[in-house]
Amino acid sequence: MxxxxxxxxxxxxxxxxxxxxxxxxxxxxxxxxxxxxxxxxxxxxxxxxxxxxxxxxxxxxxxxxxxxxxxxxxxxxxxxxxxxxxxxxxTGQVDINPALHVKAPKQARKLPKTLDVDQVSALLDADANSILELRDVAMFELFYSSGLRLSELHELNLEDIDLHDKQLKVVKGKGGRSRLLPVGTKAISALQAWLKVRSPAMDRQENAVFTSVKGKRLGQRSIQLRLKQWCRKKGVTEAVHPHMLRHSFASHLLEASQDLRSVQELLGHENISTTQIYTHLDFQHLAEVYDQAHPRAKKTSE
The missing domain is CATH 1.10.150 (DNA polymerase; domain 1)
Known part of the structure; x- marks a missing residue:
């Protein structure tokens, strides 16, 4: 060109x-x-x-x-x-937008994979045996406790977390939007344990919550690998990634509360249509319960 x-x-x-x-x-x-x-x-x-x-x-x-x-x-x-x-x-450099009315072929929407409550508990209710594992458990608890995106946890700074009020602030989420999120008791405890041992030898100007052994902000790829390693150690055969914990957070919260708007706000979705996919997950669960429990839905034996 x-x-x-x-x-x-x-x-x-x-x-x-x-x-x-x-x-x-x-x-x-x-x-x-x-x-x-x-x-x-x-x-x-x-x-x-x-x-x-x-x-x-x-x-x-x-x-x-x-x-x-x-x-x-x-x-x-x-x-x-x-x-x-x-x-x-x-800027007056062209007269028309040739991409305006072009549409991509439609594709069936895949439902996000989630863990059930027992699977999450098995993953997170485990003793950490090192400083790095204390950090890792705090990260994984936050993913599930507050529904954070990987990029949001990576960017989290010390001043963004209020342990006393049990909340954190996502300063710049997707689309540049900020939001205030509650932090669960389990995640608070995990954070407190990590912050007590957070590397004292690090660069004093580093204000990242989660840091590497060198005292620098932990990279997104490293966070993914640490979760994979943790799952392997705990005998979890399913491929668990940070977003799966976010999906599980949304699915479990919606299932318990039925409050779609609140879940939308917590996830930081601009459009509620994005959040509505979790209602399909909820319906799947209800359908399974119905099939197992309703006397007229059970299959009769031959």
């Missing part, structure tokens, strides 16, 4: 970072998705953004679909393209 087209893309990414205050992760995601559109343009001799048509965008998405991309990934790429062209339109 022409140098001008490449510069327009860089200008858009800079605007995301500076004006929209998007996270570094979000900016990189947009850049990755739009670079794939750039590759399509170069392959099909489209030199400038104004020359890209809706047919081109449709062909691009179709090609990506044939490569096996999920509907979710295709929708994300389309969203990036629409946002980019909206920026170009606002």
């Amino acid at each position: 022409q140098a001008l087209a490449q510069q327009q893309l860089l200008d858009f990414l800079q605007q995301l970072k500076v004006e929209k205050r998007a996270s570094e992760h979000t900016v990189k995601s947009y850049q990755r998705d739009l670079q794939r559109l750039v590759a399509y343009c170069e392959q099909h001799n489209v030199d400038c953004w104004a020359d890209l048509s809706s047919t081109d965008v449709l062909k691009h998405i179709a090609e990506r679909h044939r490569l096996g991309l999920s509907s979710t990934s295709l929708q994300r790429e389309l969203s990036a393209s629409r946002s980019f062209y909206l920026f170009l339109m606002k």
Whole structure:
């Protein structure tokens, strides 16, 4: 593509970072998705953004679909393209948004996997045998206690936690939204145990709650690996990841309270439709109970 087209893309990414205050992760995601559109343009001799048509965008998405991309990934790429062209339109560099009416193929929505209450208890009600395990248990308790995302736990700072009032603040959640969350008694106890032994040799300027043996903020990948290692040690054969603990938090809370709006607020979902997937999980549980308990639902023996 022409140098001008490449510069327009860089200008858009800079605007995301500076004006929209998007996270570094979000900016990189947009850049990755739009670079794939750039590759399509170069392959099909489209030199400038104004020359890209809706047919081109449709062909691009179709090609990506044939490569096996999920509907979710295709929708994300389309969203990036629409946002980019909206920026170009606002700055007077193009007249139309060719991605506006292009839709990704629909895909059956998969229900998130969760652990039941007994499985969570077996995972978390275990003695920690080292300083690192004290830290790990505190992390896993927080995932389940407050429904944190992996990125939110990674970014958590000491000043964000109020042990006395049993609450924490997510300063910058998904979409840049902050929220105040309750912290359960078990998680408070685990946090107190960890903070007592948190590395005294660390950099005094490091204010991360969860730190490595070197006293630096623990990375997201390290958190995932520590959970995997903990599950292996406890004999859990199922592949448990941080988001599964978040899913379990939401499912168990909704099952007990039936308060969808409150669960939405706790999870930090912008739209309640995102939270509604947990009602399907709840219904599955109710259906299983019905099948097992209702006298007219039980299968008769042959």
